[in-house]
Amino acid sequence: MKQHTLKESYTFRGRGLHTGKAVEMHLLPAPENQGILFRRTDLPGEPSVAASVDNVGRTHRSTTLTANGVRILTPEHLLSALYGLGVDNATVCLDAPEVPALDGCGRHYADAILADGLEEQSAERRMLVVRKPCVYEDPLSGSRIAFEPADGFEIDLTVDFRARAIGVQKARWDASSDYARDIAPCRTFCFLREVLPLRLAGLIRGGTLDNALVVRGGGFVGRPKLHFDNEPARHKLLDLLGDLSLAGRPIQGRITAYKPGHQANTQALRQFLSDHTL
Numbered sequence: 001m002k003q004h005t006l007k008e009s010y011t012f013r014g015r016g017l018h019t020g021k022a023v024e025m026h027l028l029p030a031p032e033n034q035g036i037l038f039r040r041t042d043l044p045g046e047p048s049v050a051a052s053v054d055n056v057g058r059t060h061r062s063t064t065l066t067a068n069g070v071r072i073l074t075p076e077h078l079l080s081a082l083y084g085l086g087v088d089n090a091t092v093c094l095d096a097p098e099v100p101a102l103d104g105c106g107r108h109y110a111d112a113i114l115a116d117g118l119e120e121q122s123a124e125r126r127m128l129v130v131r132k133p134c135v136y137e138d139p140l141s142g143s144r145i146a147f148e149p150a151d152g153f154e155i156d157l158t159v160d161f162r163a164r165a166i167g168v169q170k171a172r173w174d175a176s177s178d179y180a181r182d183i184a185p186c187r188t189f190c191f192l193r194e195v196l197p198l199r200l201a202g203l204i205r206g207g208t209l210d211n212a213l214v215v216r217g218g219g220f221v222g223r224p225k226l227h228f229d230n231e232p233a234r235h236k237l238l239d240l241l242g243d244l245s246l247a248g249r250p251i252q253g254r255i256t257a258y259k260p261g262h263q264a265n266t267q268a269l270r271q272f273l274s275d276h277t278l
């Protein structure tokens with residue numbers, strides 16, 4: 001399988017989910033073997049940050065990439081769409097620190113990119129093959145993420161929330177999955193009781209009922225129509241794909257994720273990559 005980049009350039013405007021800051025973002029085609037590279041065009045010298053697990057900083061409520069003295073906030077939904085659609089190489093120019101929240105999922109990216117299709121490049125795609133089992137567990141959160149050898153790329157994911165609106169839900173990714181159809185429309189979510197503390201902590205300033213599902217007891221605030229019964233679990237799968245993309249190469253293996261989150265996802269990936277290179 002060859003590497004792929006974008007066929008066209010795309011512009012997205014919006015506000016960051018956490019900073020609430022207005023941002024204009026350009027997605028551009030990139031040369032083979034580059035990977036996904038962010039560039040801060042608002043800063044002198046336009047410093048860049050590679051989408052790599054080595055550059056992961058804070059992972060509270062979202063993933064932050066840090067390098068060359070700059071940060072890229074909340075890249076995971078964009079990274080998920082690029083990974084899920086099979087984009088190996090792209091440059092992302094931002095004139096603010098945070099990727100726009102848009103509608104809290106990957107739908108806008110998938111719709112725009114798929115309308116044109118991808119550009120095949122001449123270099124071969126280099127897969128990261130899981131050769132032996134690797135299990136990450138966090139006793140504090142109860143998260144468990146396991147990597148095992150497999151012929152393709154599969155994810156079995158389970159969320160387990162006390163809130164009745166979600167409870168235990170499962171989501172799956174395999175060769176029959178279609179990112180645009182099955183994963184991209186699934187919105188981010190939070191719990192009503194978290195909204196005030198998160199706002200007071202300076203987070204979710206760009207969060208609205210248009211870009212997030214807000215859980216209250218047995219239902220959702222505003223009674224939105226869910227795209228799938230298990231939309232929250234599918235959003236966690238969307239997030240996990242974005243975090244796994246930070247390996248820098250497509251993974252071949254089976255991943256089983258229980259109670260995933262950005263902290264667990266990126267720590268599990270780090271552990272897998274360090275085991276892998278032993």
Ligand SMILES: [Zn+2]
Pocket residue numbers: 076077188235239
């Ligand atoms: Zn998310």
